[in-house]
Amino acid sequence: MPRLKLPLYTKILLWFLVNVLVLALLGFGFMRAQFKLGLDWMLAGEPGDRIAALGDSLTHEFSRVPESEWNTKLHAYETTHGVTFALFDNRGSQAFGEPVTPPPEVLPKLIDRRPPGHGPQRRAPGPVMKRPDDAPPKPRFMLKAGSPARYWAGVHLDLVQQRDNTALMLVMVSDSISGGGLFFELWPWIALVAAALLLSALIWMPFVRGITHFIQGLNKAAGRIARGKFDERISTARHDELGELSTSVNAMAAQLGDYVAQQRRITADVAHELCSPIARMQMALGVAEQRGTPEQAVYLKKLDHELQHMARLVEELLAFSKTETLPERETPEEVDLTALIAQVIAREAPDTPIHTEVPLLPLSTLRHALNRALGNVLRNAVRYAKNIEIHAERSEDRWIIIRVLDRGPGVPAVALEHLFKPFYRPEAARSRATGGSGLGLAITKRCVEACGGEVSASNREGGGLEVKMRIPMSLHPSP
Known part of the structure; x- marks a missing residue:
């Protein structure tokens, strides 16, 4: 299974959020241990207001109907909210609703301990007046108890049972902490996390972007150095470890360039x-x-x-x-590709039938470099294969694609990436006995790169080798 690849910026931001989450959990755990916090804190905000409003609505509705219809009304509330509803009197006994058995931890919460005159009073039938804004909040609770554990929430009502004039409490029981949206709503938390993510991204973006942008540039420069562009240099404007790294990479590129130049000079x-x-x-x-x-x-x-x-x-x-030194010794010129390929065939394979499909294509490049590259590839194909073809076409991004195809033995798949290295010859198909020195395709690669292009090789289905040269239609002269 492939591993998920995440950008460095995303990883840093995710680790920052994980750190914040761990700190929040530790802080919450410490506060809970020190101040013995339960789930009642959840009722201090919007969930508590929601439960209080539900209690007021139920009080208003029940005061208009006889007590014989209260069970039906409670069942309707259960259907609407997906939570078990019950009414208990101030002594902890259930008066209405589907029978539920409160755990021992819940029973003390059901008793109304408000002093006389502060609890609900029996009133004459009629509409319930709206509670004033400055009225004290009705007692309410929320906790997790029982086996299996369930979530219990309750709020004292301004409602009395006519039979014995006892105050009533609304009790809600749910298997989940959300309580059908009454106790806990997920979307506000999702919005909070999204806002935290966005805010963190905006705060951290300049810092992280500076690091990732530098690393991206360093990676590209290192790739060009690995391809032999030893004159590549990286900015050393940063005054930190990354700046020191860029200085070290520049020094490494300079030393590699000197070393390779000395090796080439010695070879020559x-x-x-x-x-x-x-x-x-x-x-x-x-x-x-x-x-x-x-x-x-x-x-x-x-x-x-x-x-x-x-x-x-x-x-x-x-x-x-x-x-x-081809780019310094030659200048780009207009090249008739059809005539150039015909000239290469006449020189390298005058007695070999070669099928060509080369339309008229505008091309400005190093004539002698391209001539040498095509000659080496064709000579290689004639030496090891038959049924040779040469195709040329123009791609949509202003490149000329030249393909030399044969039906020879091909090369092992593991050898394809090494074909254009100096002195490399795949032993399975080529040896000194055939006359090759292992430099022909290496010269081809340098010639094609001097033309601003790139060369690659691949095995053909059914046997044979395909060498593809990708050259820009117009090469700007070297300064």
Whole structure:
């Protein structure tokens, strides 16, 4: 199962909210332990007002009907709110509603301990007057009790039982803390969390955005350095650990650039220095062949073969080292791609039937670099495969796509990402016996990159290899 990928900004914000939640729970637990808080605190706000209003509404409605209809009315309330309703007298005995058995923790709450004159008084039949705004709040409670545990809430009513003139209390029982929306409403809490999330995002956005933006830039720069762009540099304007990290990455890129430049310079110098002794050895071998005996001819031929292979390797080493400076040595020019591909085919595969589909496409690029890249790929295909095709097309984002396809042995899937590395040859399909040096596709990669493009390879269904070169239609000259 794939892991969920979250941006760094989201992770920081989520951890901040988790921290706030943990602190809130710890604070609530401490307050509850120190001040012995129960669930009554929930009735101090809107839920308490809601229950008090429900009690007033029930009092007003019940005072207009005989007591014989109160059970029916309570059942209607239960259907509306999804909560069990019952009326208890001030001695803790149930008077109306579906029979419920209060747990021992609830019984003390049912007794009306208001002093005489403060409780409900028997009144003549008629409408109940609205309670004044400055009237003291009626006693109410809420707790969790019983086995299985249920939520109990109650409020004393301005309602008396006519039989014995006892005050009544409305008791509500629910299996959930929400109580059908009477005790607890989820949406206000969701709105609170959403508001906290939004506010936190707005407060933290400048700080976190600065970090994530820098890391994104650092990641992109590191990717370009990994691709050989050692002149890439990162801003060191930050005065913190990230600023120190950017300084270290810049120093690393500079050292890598110097190291790679030295390696390339050594490669070019060694290849250049090898040209003269190889040439002298070839001249000496020619003299030896003229003066040698027939018995020596076989050995001299093998020596000549090895010497020619060494000469080709040195030549490709020189070509490989020169591709690094192609953008400085060449300037973009208008290229007729159809004519260029025909020229490459005539040079590299004059006797091989090759199917081409190359329309007229506008292209401004480095002619010699593209010529060398196409030549190396085609020479590689001719060496190992048959049924070769060359296709070119224009993509929607102003790029030219050139594909060289064959029906050869292909390469192992694990070798595809290494094909364009210097001196790499997949042993399953290619070896020194076939004449390759392992530099042809590496030169192709540098030539294509000099044209501002990229090259990749993939195996074809049914066998064979496809090399795809993606080149911009117009290459701006190097400054």
